Amino acid sequence: MTSKTLFDTVRAGRYELRNRLVMAPMTRSRADNEGVPGPLVAEYYAQRASAGLIISEGIYPSAMGKGYVRTPGLHTDAQVEAWKKVTAAVHARGGLIFAQIMHAGRISDPSLLPGQALPVAPSAVKPEGATYTDEGMKPHVTPRALEKAEIRAVVGEYAEATRRALAAGFDGVEFHAASGYLPMQFLSGGSNRRDDEYGGSAENRARFTVEALDAMIAVAGADRVGIKISPEMAFNDISDANPAETYATLVQLIGNKGLAYLHVTPYGKSTDYHALLKPLFKGTYLAGAGLDQDKATQLVASGKADAAVFGTLFVSNPDLPQRFLAGAPLNAADSSTFYTPGAKGYIDYPVLEAAAA
Numbered sequence: 001m002t003s004k005t006l007f008d009t010v011r012a013g014r015y016e017l018r019n020r021l022v023m024a025p026m027t028r029s030r031a032d033n034e035g036v037p038g039p040l041v042a043e044y045y046a047q048r049a050s051a052g053l054i055i056s057e058g059i060y061p062s063a064m065g066k067g068y069v070r071t072p073g074l075h076t077d078a079q080v081e082a083w084k085k086v087t088a089a090v091h092a093r094g095g096l097i098f099a100q101i102m103h104a105g106r107i108s109d110p111s112l113l114p115g116q117a118l119p120v121a122p123s124a125v126k127p128e129g130a131t132y133t134d135e136g137m138k139p140h141v142t143p144r145a146l147e148k149a150e151i152r153a154v155v156g157e158y159a160e161a162t163r164r165a166l167a168a169g170f171d172g173v174e175f176h177a178a179s180g181y182l183p184m185q186f187l188s189g190g191s192n193r194r195d196d197e198y199g200g201s202a203e204n205r206a207r208f209t210v211e212a213l214d215a216m217i218a219v220a221g222a223d224r225v226g227i228k229i230s231p232e233m234a235f236n237d238i239s240d241a242n243p244a245e246t247y248a249t250l251v252q253l254i255g256n257k258g259l260a261y262l263h264v265t266p267y268g269k270s271t272d273y274h275a276l277l278k279p280l281f282k283g284t285y286l287a288g289a290g291l292d293q294d295k296a297t298q299l300v301a302s303g304k305a306d307a308a309v310f311g312t313l314f315v316s317n318p319d320l321p322q323r324f325l326a327g328a329p330l331n332a333a334d335s336s337t338f339y340t341p342g343a344k345g346y347i348d349y350p351v352l353e354a355a356a357a
């Protein structure tokens with residue numbers, strides 16, 4: 001087997017990616033209060049179309065899934081119409097873009113939800129910490145535990161959002177099971193205290209993810225559905241007694257479904273998650289978090305991953321593949337404009353030609 005570079009093509013489900021540099025899903029908060037992506041969003045993604053694959057920012061599948069101010073949704077016709085412009089702009093530059101479907105669960109706030117509702121979660125366990133709202137930082141609230149019939153409804157929302165994503169021209173969808181949002185709240189023992197079939201054993205805690213994935217697969221076909229997980233990420237007050245067991249169990253359950261890819265951003269030092277999980281997954285394996293060109297080259301050359309996912313570097317370097325190829329210097333990202341409205345720090349990072357001029 002000859003070793004691969006970041007610039008070799010790779011298959012991900014239905015698609016042939018033109019390189020192995022994937023743009024990570026990143027919330028940028030440039031939507032309006034109705035969750036409609038704003039006029040700059042198409043330009044932002046189109047600028048980054050030379051990635052092998054773009055994974056969109058987290059998009060909520062229903063009004064109850066919204067987690068942050070000015071984030072976009074995928075449950076109204078107006079949202080679908082706006083996303084059509086984004087996907088068309090990416091396709092016009094020869095790019096591929098998947099929609100990341102993100103339900104925030106307990107990491108939301110009544111000020112963001114219909115009728116000032118309490119956020120929902122597997123169990124009524126309040127996360128430590130606070131969330132940013134337009135009224136300032138607010139401590140997290142105690143969520144309301146979903147009833148079993150409601151879990152089925154939320155699974156249905158993932159299917160409906162998948163249908164809308166395809167109608168909006170997305171090439172596929174990514175199920176966001178990372179970063180302490182709703183699916184990870186089910187996966188993790190600290191936030192999942194249920195005593196029904198959705199809680200307890202690792203298999204039971206994985207049930208919500210498996211059911212939601214199956215619902216998305218029924219709409220899009222497995223070869224247009226990916227999943228992101230972040231073992232041992234402690235963000236959003238997530239904890240689990242045995243994450244290696246939890247994620248090995250999950251990946252065993254989903255590993256033979258023919259998914260487009262498994263996207264893993266590992267945290268914690270005790271387990272080599274790429275070594276543990278890649279052999280359990282039949283399909284393309286994406287690795288991310290904290291990568292630079294050297295680390296990514298190593299991961300792909302050694303076969304530990306099939307492609308490398310870059311977040312922050314794609315924020316500040318719209319032409320990241322060209323820069324890596326040329327060995328050119330990289331722009332530094334300005335974190336103060338990650339989530340602020342407007343063009344600054346969003347569509348104004350220079351590409352190489354512009355930097356040279």
Ligand SMILES: Cc1cc2nc3c(=O)[nH]c(=O)nc-3n(C[C@H](O)[C@H](O)[C@H](O)COP(=O)(O)O)c2cc1C
Nearest residue numbers: 024025026027057058265289290291310311312338
């Ligand atoms: C501004 C910003 C927003 C992010 N939003 C999301 C998101 O919506 N969904 C998600 O899965 N991860 C999100 N992430 C995490 C990234 O996808 C990625 O896993 C993380 O940044 C680590 O990769 P990096 O070291 O290359 O930046 C976000 C990261 C950043 C910097």
